Structure formats: C-alpha cells, structure tokens
Amino acid sequence: MKQGVVVKQGLRQSMSWVHTWAGLLVCWLLLLVFMAGTAAYYRHEITFWMKPELHQAANAPTRIATVDAAALAVRGLQQRAPDASGWLIELPHERNPLITASWTNPPKKGMSREERRNALRQQNFVLDPMTGLETAAPRDSRGGEFLYRLHFDLYYMSALWGRWIIGIAAMSMLVAIISGVITHKRIFKDFFTFRPKKGQRSWLDAHNATAVLALPFHLMITYTGLVTLMFMYMPSPTKALYGDDQNTMFGEVFLNADRSQPARVAAPLVDIRPMLQQAERAWGQAPTRIVVSHPNDAGAQVQLVRPSGQQLSNIEPSMTFNGASGALIASTDAPSTTLAARGAIYGLHVAHFADPLLRALFFICGLAGCAMVATGALLWGVKERQKYAKIVARGGKVGFGVRLVDALNIGAIAGLPVAFAVYFWSNRLLPPDAAARSNLEANCFFAAWAACAILAQIRPTRGMWRFQLTLGALLLGGLPLLNAFTTDTHLGVTLFAGPALRAVAGFDLVTLALGLLLGWAAWWLGRTSRKQAAAGARSARGAAAASSTAQEAA
C-alpha cells in the first residue's frame, strides 16, 4: 500500500484534513443545534413571551405565601387527576413568576408519540401568584421548550434517533475542534490577526477569531453536551459493572432519580404544608419544585427540590417525604467527589447556576459558536471555489460540490434565523384556539426552514443570500412591533414595569438586536457585490458576459 495517502505532508496537514471534513459534514446540523441550544439558555423567558395571557398575572405586585400556593396547586391536582402516576408543581422563583402544576399518566399501550404529546399538553394549569386562582388557560404553545428539545431530540422522529444523530454530530464537532487546534500552531497569534476585505483570508481570520475567542466555551459545551447523554452513547462501563441493570446505575449516579414503586393500596395524600415548612426551616429558603409520585397511594412520595443556587452541579438538593404519613424519608446527602464532578460537568452545559450576567455571557458565547460554524462552512466554499476560478472566468460552472455547499450554507446560515422568527410570528398570528396549536407552531418553523433550504438549492446566488438575510432581519427585528400590535405588554410597558416583565422586554430587545445584525449582513453583502461589479466592469469591459456569470456564481 502506498504510504500516507491522506497524510503525505505530516501531522498538521492530516489534522487540517480531518478538521475540514469532520466539520463540514455535520456543520448544518450543528448550526441548528447551536442556535436552538443558545436560545434554550433563555427557554423559560421565551416560553413566557410566547404565553402573553400570563403576563398580567405575573406582574402582580403581591404574592401569596409559597406554602399556600403549593396547597392550592395540590387541591387543583386532587380535583383533576387524583390517580395520576405523578404530579409536578413549580412554585414562583426568580425565572418563573407563576405557579404551574402538571400531571402525568402512565402511557397507554399503542399510543403514538403525537397522541402522548397531545395528552401531556392538556394536563396542566397555571395559578395566579397574587390570588391563587386559576388563570385563563394560556394559548397552547411549547415556547422555549420546543427549542430546548429540538437541540438534542430533533423533531418528527423518536427522541432516541434524534439523540444518536446529535451525538454523532457532537462527536464530529469534538474531533473538529481538537484537530483544528492542532492545525493552528500559532493559535494565539492568529487570534490577533484580522485582515478584513481580503476574501478567503478574511473568512479564515473571522473563523479563527470566533473559534479561538470562545474556544474554552466551544470545547466545554461540546464535551459537556456529550456528557449529558454519556451513559446512552457509551454503555460499556455500565454493562461491565451493573450488567443489564441500568436502573440501579441511574439510581446510584443520579441521586435524584425516582425509584419509588406504587403499593397499589389507596391512601390519601397528607397535607403537604408541614413538609414545606420543615424543608424551609432546614434550608432557609422555600423549595421551588414539588414532585409527587403515585399520589393517593400507600407508596406515595413527595420530593421537595430547591435550586442548587450558585454551585455548578445540576444535582439539586432535595428532601423526600412519605406521601401517606408525611414522614421524612431521605434528603440528598453530599454526593461523592466523582458524582459531584459529573454533576458539575452536566451543570456547566445547562448553566442553571448562572446569574443573569453569566447567562448573558453564555448566550453570547453560543452566538460565537454559531458564527464559528457558519464561517467555517463558508470558508470551505470560498477555498473550493478558487479551484474553479479559471473555469468560471472562461464562462464555465463551479462543481456540483461547491454548488451544493453554497446552497446548504444559505439554507442554514440565512434560512435558520428565518425559521426561528417564523416560529415566533406564528405564536402571535395563529388563532389562539386552533387545534393542536403548538404542533402548528413547530410545523411553521420547519416549513419556513424547508422553504428557505429549497429556494437556496434552486438559486444559490448572492441575491438569495441577501434575500434570506433581509427576510430574517425584517422578521426578527419586527418581533417587538408584532408584540406591540398583538399584546398589551409591548416595550413601552415592559421596560418600565416590575421585574416580572423583564423577560418580555429582554426578548424584544434581543430579537431586535439580532434583526439589526442580519440587516447589517445583508447590507454589507449588497455593498461588496456592487463594488465588485464596478471593479469587474472597469477591469474587464470586453469580457462582460463572463464577468456577470462569475458574479452570479460568487
């Protein structure tokens, strides 16, 4: 066999090859994952924005006591679902101003994914934090939860498939990052190098800058992302130590995992107020979440959870009570160093610990990740096109690969923001009582994305870039306006209201800023293409026909 077919020229060249292909093959999927994941840092805020019916109730000046709120939620659940397999109550806290209660039933055999989703969607209600009364049912929307799930489950397929596909993409990303670092021996020098308006050089510099600037973040987020599902991706240690008994492993590693079984003997759930008071005394703060498993059964358990506060770990401190007697069964003990480390790695990914400023920094790093993936994808097209420069100058066409990548780039980089914006627009414009409304919103997202991707395949030109970027700019930047026309909580109100409406104001301002950014990109693209056209006309008047073909292809 011939020596070193791929790697004639040493380590850096071979790593550069790996970097290119590991990155290129998954970059469009990664862009979706990065964008949805970045948005998911604010998924509670997005959900809140997408349920404007709740804005007034949340803005209430006074609140009832946590203990009473919990008791009212339990009363509502007792009326609606006394025999559910589990209840979940979210009490008001910093990022959630409302009291929400939901329940789950064991899935019936033969229920499709769609039916299960639809059933789950109806099994919840919201209480006004001022009066404790039930609010009018908000519009059916999955809000930020859709984006959060999309970023590791995908959609229109089982979560298992989605997670494997995302896992493969994430692993490619990890390989691309490490090989990219090896490729750049002058990584820090490169970071300070920016040569604007120099074609391929500029794209390379932009790629280096966005990648290196947030490199610790990119490496961390990719690795920790894999860690969140590591027991699924890498089952062999579990197999070696636990055999086929995966559930025991989950119980031992995830200290909060619920392992209780129903006794199938009816026993009314005791008053939960004393439990909450006990927890509040022990912690010095009220719990924010109540998980009841098998309510009204002799085996019922009530788990009270409080946020882990400023610590990194995603393992939240909790106390578990017997639901039939009210006795304390267990409170999470300090996990071992290793388990705490795993929890911290997981916690880093989801960033529940982050205060507003740090969360904003994570969001910006996520945007830098999008920029890194996007510039990397663009760079491949720019580099590859140079091989065709002479052919194009003679009036020929670029290769199939370049055209395909160009079109995919437009559909992903310019098309995805359009899809996100359309998702938010559909939230306001679809009739509030439409059947399976939240599914319609998701369908709007994918329909918009598909339209952008198909249009891009038909005409992968600079004009298409500008069209889709402009469309994204108008749709995203127009969201505050849409919000003003469809709700009472527009920027003029939210900027001056209490902290409960800050999320709504923040959403409007961030989408406006992102819209302006896209608008700037569209404007810049238009300016450069006009300049190039002028330069082209000056230098090659004779070859006008060839030049216009080249412009078209560029």
Add this chain to the structure above:
Amino acid sequence: MTPTTWRYRGAVASRAVAAIGGGYVLTSIAIALIALALPLPRADAVSIATLLSFVIYTCAILWVFATSSATRAWVGIAASSIALGAVLWLAGRMA
C-alpha cells in the same frame, strides 16, 4: 496533488471505518476495563470511565488519520482492541 484516484478514495474510506467503527469498539473495551480496574465505589467508577470515553475516542480517531497508512491504522486499532479485549475477558472470568 491528484487525490481523487480510487486508491485514495478507498484508503480514506478504510480509515474512516477504522476511526469511527474501530475507534468506538476500542473505546468501549478500554472504558469497560477502566471501570472494572478503578478501586472506587461502582457509581464513581462507572462515571469516571464513561467520562473518559470521549477523550479516548477522540484520540483514537485522530491517531487513525495521523498515522502513515490505512493498514497501519487498522493494525493499531485491531491489535490494541484484541489485547485489551483479552484482558477484559480474563477479568470477567476471574470476577
């Protein structure tokens, strides 16, 4: 550079399979062995071993593409998998 010969394509495909498939098998064996070898409570051992998996897998993939030929890559992945697999099998028998 004329990289688009069938020989070249075959070598790339061969390396890709060695990296993705072979690397995954090697990683699985190695981390199972680490999990068994660590003198820790098993919840800790299983966590550490699984956490290490992505590091090992990445290294295996990069080595497959960095080494001088596809044949060498296959020999390296297969030999280390067989050696570690034998130890794992023995450990399983002794346990």
